[in-house]
Amino acid sequence: MQMDINNVHRLRKDVITLASGAEAQVVFIPVERFHVESLNLAPPAEAVDMIAAGLSSARLETTTYPVPHPAVRSAQPQSLPGFGAAEIEVWAERVAIISHGYRGVRVTTTELWHDRRGPVPGKLPVPLAHVDLLRLRSATLARNQILANANHFLFDPREFDTPFEAYGDPIGMVVAKGVILHPPQVPRACLVSDSGRCMITNNAFEDVVLVLPGGMEIPAHGAGAFDDVPRPVAIARYFGSMDGLTPASEVAVEIAVVGRHAVAIARGGQLPIPRTGCVIRFPGEPDQTLLDALHRGEPVTYRLLKGHIEEGVQSGPRLVTGGRIETDKAAFLKEGVFVEGVEGDLSQPSPYDWHADLHETRAARLGAGIDAEGHLFLIAVEGKSSYVEGAGAAIGATLHDIAELLLRFGAVEGLHLDGGGSTQLFQPFGGSLLRPGDFCKGFNDAVADYDRPLPLGLKLELRVTEVEE
Numbered sequence: 001m002q003m004d005i006n007n008v009h010r011l012r013k014d015v016i017t018l019a020s021g022a023e024a025q026v027v028f029i030p031v032e033r034f035h036v037e038s039l040n041l042a043p044p045a046e047a048v049d050m051i052a053a054g055l056s057s058a059r060l061e062t063t064t065y066p067v068p069h070p071a072v073r074s075a076q077p078q079s080l081p082g083f084g085a086a087e088i089e090v091w092a093e094r095v096a097i098i099s100h101g102y103r104g105v106r107v108t109t110t111e112l113w114h115d116r117r118g119p120v121p122g123k124l125p126v127p128l129a130h131v132d133l134l135r136l137r138s139a140t141l142a143r144n145q146i147l148a149n150a151n152h153f154l155f156d157p158r159e160f161d162t163p164f165e166a167y168g169d170p171i172g173m174v175v176a177k178g179v180i181l182h183p184p185q186v187p188r189a190c191l192v193s194d195s196g197r198c199m200i201t202n203n204a205f206e207d208v209v210l211v212l213p214g215g216m217e218i219p220a221h222g223a224g225a226f227d228d229v230p231r232p233v234a235i236a237r238y239f240g241s242m243d244g245l246t247p248a249s250e251v252a253v254e255i256a257v258v259g260r261h262a263v264a265i266a267r268g269g270q271l272p273i274p275r276t277g278c279v280i281r282f283p284g285e286p287d288q289t290l291l292d293a294l295h296r297g298e299p300v301t302y303r304l305l306k307g308h309i310e311e312g313v314q315s316g317p318r319l320v321t322g323g324r325i326e327t328d329k330a331a332f333l334k335e336g337v338f339v340e341g342v343e344g345d346l347s348q349p350s351p352y353d354w355h356a357d358l359h360e361t362r363a364a365r366l367g368a369g370i371d372a373e374g375h376l377f378l379i380a381v382e383g384k385s386s387y388v389e390g391a392g393a394a395i396g397a398t399l400h401d402i403a404e405l406l407l408r409f410g411a412v413e414g415l416h417l418d419g420g421g422s423t424q425l426f427q428p429f430g431g432s433l434l435r436p437g438d439f440c441k442g443f444n445d446a447v448a449d450y451d452r453p454l455p456l457g458l459k460l461e462l463r464v465t466e467v468e469e
Contacts, residue, residue: 011146011462013433018381018397019404020359025382027425027433028409029146030375030463033193036150036176036311039132040168040455041069052131052453056167060157062123065101067094067166069130070261073297080163081108083245083270088163088256091295092263098127098163109163113244113272116161126160129168131453138426141459146433147426148378149366149418150174150456151313154275161244162272164256164263168455169276172314173203180302182259182276183208183220184314185236186336189415191368192312198376200318200368200413202335203304205236210280211301213293218280230283237273238336246271246279255280260299265291313417313456319367319403320414326403357399357419364423364437367402369411375463378417379405380425382434396437421452 016026043049049066056064070092078090080099088109090096102112105124115122138147154160154169173184175192184190187204210218221233221240226247237244246254249269256264257277273279280300294300317335318326364383370376383396397405399416406414425433436449 016405018401020398020401022362022395022397022401024395024397024401025434026405027378027380027382029148029378029380029425029460031198031377032461032463033196034191034198034311034376034461035459036174036313037137037147037457037459038174038176038181038455039134039137039457040130040170043068043130044132044453045136048131048133048136048453051133052168053128055450055452056126056128060123060126060167062157063125064128064167065097065125067097067127067129068092070094070164070258070263071297071299073295081110082266082268083110083113083272084248084268086266086268086270088264088266088271090264091297092164092258092261094127094129094166095164095263098166101125101127102163109272112163113161116158121157124157124160126157127166129154129166129455131168131455133451133453134424134426134457135430135432135451137457138428138430141426141428143428144462144464145428146460146462147424148380148458148460149422149424149454150458151315151418153455159275162256162274164258164272164274165276168453169258170455171275173312174314174456175309175312178308178310180208180260180304180309183236183278183302185275186238188314188335188337189316189318190312190314191415191417192309193376194308194310197374198370200370200415202318203314204336205234205239205278207305208302209305210234210278211303212280212290213298213300214290216290220278232280232282232286234278234280235273236278237275240281241273244273245269246273246281249283251284253282253285255294257300260301261297262294262300265295313458315417316415317399318413318415319399320369320406320411323407323412325400325407359398359400362396362398363420364434365397365399365402365419366417366423366425367406367414368417369406369409369414371410372412377409377411377463378460379409380423380434381405382437383419383423384435384437421450422454424451424454 012028072093074096079087082088152171174182184203187202226240254271255262367379381397421437
């Protein structure tokens with residue numbers, strides 16, 4: 001049976017033949033508006049914590065341990081060795097816990113950094129940020145709402161190369177109720193809304209300015225290597241650093257920021273830069289009042305240089321532009337999925353092999369499209385991504401399949417939101433529109449389906465048409 005693509009004014013689920021020739025369950029969701037749901041601000045229920053730890057440990061094949069949100073302050077003064085003779089002063093409790101975890105296996109900050117860049121990262125313990133189950137969170141939905149997964153998060157061992165971040169920390173821009181919770185990084189595609197209008201944009205770290213407690217504004221460094229101008233500046237990966245470390249300096253004072261909260265301070269440069277935030281670099285000692293405010297946990301604010309966003313997530317890549325499919329290497333390079341000619345810090349947010357994703361790798365996938373009338377819709381393809389030997393072949397859609405589906409359903413603009421085991425759609429009270437795509441065989445010989453705990457969700461309000469009214 002095939003979905004009637006000329007009758008897509010309401011939520012539909014059916015079997016569709018993909019561009020690659022495979023058949024798959026496809027869900028079409030007409031969306032009036034969306035809201036970003038942050039699931040990582042507070043610890044989940046104890047049972048969810050146990051589920052998250054068990055599943056992440058099985059996938060990573062190592063132990064995991066929970067750490068708090070970056071806003072939680074360290075109870076006691078602590079420090080850890082940085083690169084060279086530098087000392088990193090710990091401000092956030094999660095950094096104290098993470099550094100203790102690595103000390104327990106006799107791994108320094110420098111050794112951690114190099115291990116994560118090796119051909120096969122070691123099976124080191126992995127910190128686990130707050131995540132939750134969308135199925136449980138769906139209990140609060142109204143009848144006309146759907147809860148979907150959102151953007152990418154730290155997921156692969158190669159990404160845990162700093163003592164500041166944890167599995168589950170969101171990567172890329174996250175905006176909720178007009179507040180930028182995580183800044184954009186490389187210029188990947190974003191699904192955003194403002195004043196009721198949904199759009200697909202490409203935002204990068206250089207598109208924001210940081211506002212510190214007290215009102216001081218810090219510009220973001222432009223793309224490329226450090227320009228060495230003696231001024232306060234915010235540095236991110238590929239924006240002031242091409243190897244993931246800040247430049248060495250005898251006088252620089254640097255503050256590591258995860259999301260909106262300062263988590264550590266160091267002097268002398270060569271500070272690992274969080275993938276989920278930035279480093280604020282001062283050419284000399286900043287005002288003590290400012291340092292005290294950041295140390296207490298007062299958040300920084302990210303302000304866009306142009307425009308305003310009320311809700312938004314960054315994921316990508318962009319798949320449809322001006323009614324035409326964009327699935328080639330040039331599109332990936334434009335969004336910073338790959339950075340050519342750079343040594344030492346090539347790792348980008350998961351998944352890594354985007355070239356294979358174009359026409360080869362199949363998985364559950366979620367895409368978003370905007371039609372010629374400005375209406376937003378989501379397309380989800382059911383699939384299976386298996387990370388345990390014996391769980392069977394992966395099934396689902398390629399990126400090109402999603403791009404063609406978006407075009408087929410009328411998109412003039414479209415992007416890939418997420419894929420794999422994170423792809424989830426829930427109606428109120430846990431009704432799943434997709435079979436869970438996270439498969440595990442780590443507990444016995446039988447392969448089982450699991451909901452992957454996630455840090456973010458998208459609350460979708462269904463669009464009501466005149467036909468339905």
